[in-house]
Amino acid sequence: MELIDVKDLSKRFGGIIALSDATFSARAGEVHALLGENGAGKSTFIQILSGALRYDSGAIHVGGSEYRPQNPDAAQSLGIAAVFQELSLIPDLTVEENIWFRHEPLTWFGTTCRKRMRAATLELFDRYHFPAIRPDRELRHMTLAERQIVEIAKALAKNPRILILDEATSALPAIEADWLLKLSRQIAEEGRLSIFISHRMGEVRAVADRLTIFRNGSTVAVHEAKAVSDDQIVTEMIGRQLDRLYPVRTASRTERLALEVRGLSSGHRLRDATFALYEGEVLGVGGLQGHGQRELLQALFGAAPSKGDMKLWGKPVSPSSPRDALTGRDGIALVPEDRRGQGLLLPKSVSENLTLSVIRRFSRGGLLDKQQEAGLVREMVDFLRIKADTPDQPVGTLSGGNQQKVVFGKMLLTEARVLLLYDPTRGVDVGTKGEIFRLIRDLAAKGYAILFYSSDLPELVHVADRVLVLREGAIAATLSGDEITEEAILSAAVLDKAA
Ligand SMILES: Nc1ncnc2c1ncn2[C@@H]1O[C@H](COP(=O)(O)OP(=O)(O)OP(=O)(O)O)[C@@H](O)[C@H]1O
Numbered sequence: 001m002e003l004i005d006v007k008d009l010s011k012r013f014g015g016i017i018a019l020s021d022a023t024f025s026a027r028a029g030e031v032h033a034l035l036g037e038n039g040a041g042k043s044t045f046i047q048i049l050s051g052a053l054r055y056d057s058g059a060i061h062v063g064g065s066e067y068r069p070q071n072p073d074a075a076q077s078l079g080i081a082a083v084f085q086e087l088s089l090i091p092d093l094t095v096e097e098n099i100w101f102r103h104e105p106l107t108w109f110g111t112t113c114r115k116r117m118r119a120a121t122l123e124l125f126d127r128y129h130f131p132a133i134r135p136d137r138e139l140r141h142m143t144l145a146e147r148q149i150v151e152i153a154k155a156l157a158k159n160p161r162i163l164i165l166d167e168a169t170s171a172l173p174a175i176e177a178d179w180l181l182k183l184s185r186q187i188a189e190e191g192r193l194s195i196f197i198s199h200r201m202g203e204v205r206a207v208a209d210r211l212t213i214f215r216n217g218s219t220v221a222v223h224e225a226k227a228v229s230d231d232q233i234v235t236e237m238i239g240r241q242l243d244r245l246y247p248v249r250t251a252s253r254t255e256r257l258a259l260e261v262r263g264l265s266s267g268h269r270l271r272d273a274t275f276a277l278y279e280g281e282v283l284g285v286g287g288l289q290g291h292g293q294r295e296l297l298q299a300l301f302g303a304a305p306s307k308g309d310m311k312l313w314g315k316p317v318s319p320s321s322p323r324d325a326l327t328g329r330d331g332i333a334l335v336p337e338d339r340r341g342q343g344l345l346l347p348k349s350v351s352e353n354l355t356l357s358v359i360r361r362f363s364r365g366g367l368l369d370k371q372q373e374a375g376l377v378r379e380m381v382d383f384l385r386i387k388a389d390t391p392d393q394p395v396g397t398l399s400g401g402n403q404q405k406v407v408f409g410k411m412l413l414t415e416a417r418v419l420l421l422y423d424p425t426r427g428v429d430v431g432t433k434g435e436i437f438r439l440i441r442d443l444a445a446k447g448y449a450i451l452f453y454s455s456d457l458p459e460l461v462h463v464a465d466r467v468l469v470l471r472e473g474a475i476a477a478t479l480s481g482d483e484i485t486e487e488a489i490l491s492a493a494v495l496d497k498a499a
Pocket residue numbers: 013016017018036037038039040041042043044045085387388397398399400401402427429
């Protein structure tokens with residue numbers, strides 16, 4: 001018996017059709033993957049199921065009865081809990097306060113019973129084998145990955161019959177992502193339903209019993225996972241055959257130093273990093289989450305205070321000055337970790353976001369003419385396949401993956417030749433991922449120097465020339481060529497050299 005059954009679901013935003021007669025059905029006891037390229041309608045669908053959005057037409061049945069979700073509470077009382085693609089936690093509250101927000105265990109006097117809240121939190125962490133997180137930490141001191149884990153705890157605290165994970169692994173490094181896959185299986189084995197959305201095919205393969213594929217807001221296929229090949233899935237997702245995902249890695253490194261870093265420290269997470277990045281090189285950065293990767297990129301960009309020496313194309317740069325000021329070909333550009341916080345102005349249009357950095361470049365030599373600007377935007381939108389109704393659509397209303405593409409496009413338009421990429425393909429669909437990898441290699445071949453952090457190990461293995469593995473804020477190993485394997489990166493990330 002199907003636990004959830006959706007027929008002909010449609011949803012428009014003004015002139016944009018997000019869902020068009022979509023169907024979906026899934027049963028208790030399975031992990032059901034929902035796949036589709038960026039903008040296919042997955043998150044819209046999930047938001048409707050969880051009562052966060054109204055739909056225009058269609059019918060939803062849960063457990064055999066008709067269900068017309070009017071608000072999140074209605075969804076919750078039916079046992080539906082979702083982890084949304086964009087996080088919803090409150091920065092000033094602690095981990096446990098966020099988890100139990102609006103459901104706090106109370107004392108006789110109606111105030112929060114902190115003792116029971118702590119006990120319930122620890123019990124929850126234990127039951128689902130959570131990675132170590134202190135219940136009394138405030139959210140605003142935590143990394144994106146840690147906050148993602150808290151978001152998962154918050155959904156599980158409702159003890160749902162249907163758990164929906166909308167790209168919940170996309171901000172998680174390997175070990176935590178793997179934990180979440182196990183958790184999804186655990187939910188299914190307990191006779192509940194787990195709906196799983198991810199752009200990482202390996203994860204879908206590892207976890208899903210069945211899968212439903214959306215394209216342009218409609219359902220194009222439903223499969224038993226065992227009975228379908230990756231190629232077929234991808235073809236159905238993007239409506240065309242995909243060339244290979246990873247580009248051929250041709251060495252393009254020269255002997256010219258792009259970036260020379262000595263004894264760089266920042267905060268308490270980055271300690272004494274010394275390394276070089278060469279013209280034409282893609283230097284990967286790996287390691288477990290929270291071991292200094294973010295601090296490294298932020299410090300290099302000048303966005304965080306740091307100590308140490310740094311030379312850019314042979315010239316010393318002061319570690320404290322924002323590298324943002326160094327525009328043009330001698331500058332540094334960053335794809336930041338948090339696209340909604342640092343990367344984008346959400347209410348502004350796609351075109352304004354893309355050209356923000358270009359305007360700075362042009363404003364030195366004169367005005368950027370409108371036609372030229374429109375041309376640049378059109379090129380970038382086509383090249384990265386950014387799915388927007390018009391270039392005037394506010395960036396905040398694009399799908400998650402399309403927002404990420406705008407961040408990437410914005411960085412490209414700076415023309416800086418030292419690029420710092422923090423998980424640049426996070427949430428990007430498999431079709432465009434391939435394009436981005438190819439682009440990274442093409443840029444390297446043109447003499448760009450690229451520092452590339454990815455939380456997805458296969459990306460590092462297939463795209464980087466060398467990989468720095470960070471452990472506890474220090475460079476624990478530098479791997480190159482054939483040494484770069486998933487096992488080698490992981491073992492350098494966790495093992496002590498002495499061991
Ligand atoms: N508030 C909104 N206003 C206008 N358009 C919207 C709004 N929310 C979503 N859309 C549009 O609906 C379409 C579907 O978006 P949705 O977020 O459901 O895609 P998705 O499949 O989750 O993609 P991704 O893999 O990138 O997360 C997109 O074209 C998006 O621009």
